[in-house]
Amino acid sequence: MMKAWVPDPDSPARIRLEEVAKPRIAADEVLVRVAAYSINRGETFLLEAPPPDWRPGKDVSGRVVAVGRDVRDLEPGQRVVAHPDQAGWAEWVAVKAERAVTLPDGLDDRTAAALPLAGLTALRLTRATGPLASRRVLLTGASGGVGHAFVQLAAAHGARITAVAADDERGQRLRELGAIETIPSVEDARGPFEIALESTGGRALAAAWERLAPEGRLVWFGQASRTPATLDFFNWKGGLSGTLRKFHYLDDPTPVAIDLDTLVRLVAQQRLHVEVGLSADWQDTPAAIEALLGRRARGNVVLAVGT
Ligand SMILES: NC(=O)c1ccc[n+]([C@@H]2O[C@H](COP(=O)([O-])OP(=O)(O)OC[C@H]3O[C@@H](n4cnc5c(N)ncnc54)[C@H](OP(=O)(O)O)[C@@H]3O)[C@@H](O)[C@H]2O)c1
Structure with a gap:
């Protein structure tokens, strides 16, 4: 089991922290121990009418802890930034390997988590x-x-x-x-x-x-x-x-990993600055959502998991 944010229409920020099953990975996926995630306006819109079995979380950084049998380019222990379809506001997330790229040492987890969407x-x-x-x-x-x-x-x-x-x-x-x-x-x-x-x-x-x-x-x-x-x-x-x-x-046909890798390189070379305007512990996710919706957050909103 693990902790994850799940939709909750009765809470002010429409989420609550809950114990859920730890994800199992498919053959083309990797399991990531999440270090940080960012929140996006589109996800807050989905929280208003959450699809069945959906959990929020499209932008994560963290460490690969397991890889599916068809995964060739990633291995356990590597730090990655990833763009799962959902469920990244959690301790662990399963991500298609084609949506994850490795991170250089100098690029920290919070900065990386702000990159994907x-x-x-x-x-x-x-x-x-x-x-x-x-x-x-x-x-x-x-x-x-x-x-x-x-x-x-x-x-x-x-x-x-x-x-x-x-x-x-x-x-x-x-x-x-x-x-x-x-x-x-x-x-x-x-x-x-x-x-x-x-x-x-x-x-x-x-x-x-x-x-x-x-x-x-x-x-x-x-x-x-x-x-x-x-x-x-x-x-x-x-x-x-x-x-x-x-x-x-x-709608852009370029593979996500190609563009994500471009972004990682630009940031690592200090040619692109990630403007993290709000950074907090993941327990503060509801307050971060309210700041985003109230136009009090500037730049990216990032939450660190387990700090
Ligand atoms: N089409 C796509 O593929 C795609 C992908 C990602 C994001 N998006 C959309 O792109 C937009 C920007 O996303 P983001 O994550 O950068 O930032 P965001 O925080 O969603 O919004 C950007 C800025 O818009 C202004 N804003 C917020 N609410 C507003 C309102 N009610 N009226 C007028 N301005 C308002 C705020 O700036 P000020 O308070 O300074 O005015 C805010 O900082 C969002 O609408 C998002 O949903 C689209």
């Missing part, structure tokens, strides 16, 4: 946008894990990024990491932008579209506010020639 999304967004060199880019919801990583990756390509963050302290950090300017609301953006990335919902999608250059591309990748995006035909100020592309990070 946010890092993969940011990296893959730089493909979805098309070439970024000298492009004017508008990024909403920039002060989360995805935003901090995207700003650095896109700035390294030479993008001219305008990032939306609620206050100037958050903006200051995003400017240090490569944004050219930061603004408190998408309505404050001047434009036009060749590329816009929107993930907050409500009016923000239309406001971003209105600031798109002719032939520009808007990448729509989330709805943090839960408020559906609105477009008003009779009060439309935007151009008509742009492209709207809905994005999901797993």
Whole structure:
């Protein structure tokens, strides 16, 4: 048996710590003793209506303790970062070997745990946008894990990024990491932008579209506010020639391990900084969820297991 967070609709953060069976691994999986995990907004949405037999946890770091009989590239004792489909907010998790990569000694568990979902999304967004060199880019919801990583990756390509963050302290950090300017609301953006990335919902999608250059591309990748995006035909100020592309990070055909390994190398070489804005013991997971949902957490939210 082991301890794991399970959905609980009656708790304020919709989870409770419970004794569950320790996972068994399939032939293509490894068993990881979890050292740290990060929490993501999408998982908090799933906690509102959890699928049967689902437990949260897509981002983990830790040590391999057993490997399935078909696994060739990993062995017990290795430190890894991994991206399981679920159940990583626990002491142990089973992960497909193709979703785990080894970690260099200098990369600590908390930093590594913040990498998978946010890092993969940011990296893959730089493909979805098309070439970024000298492009004017508008990024909403920039002060989360995805935003901090995207700003650095896109700035390294030479993008001219305008990032939306609620206050100037958050903006200051995003400017240090490569944004050219930061603004408190998408309505404050001047434009036009060749590329816009929107993930907050409500009016923000239309406001971003209105600031798109002719032939520009808007990448729509989330709805943090839960408020559906609105477009008003009779009060439309935007151009008509742009492209709207809905994005999901797993639609990118690149193997997860390839991109995860790229992220690990960039961090190890200090060319990508992981902005862990909230780090706590895993017993504090409910408070961490509430901080994330209350917009009090900045960057990645990471919990260390068993410290
Ligand atoms: N499509 C995909 O494949 C994919 C993958 C991963 C994540 N996502 C989505 O990408 C977005 C960013 O994810 P994340 O993990 O980086 O960060 P996040 O913490 O979910 O949100 C990023 C920022 O959005 C702002 N925000 C939060 N609630 C808001 C609201 N009600 N209205 C306006 N702004 C709000 C906050 O910044 P301020 O308070 O500073 O404004 C927050 O720091 C999320 O919507 C997430 O669900 C999509």
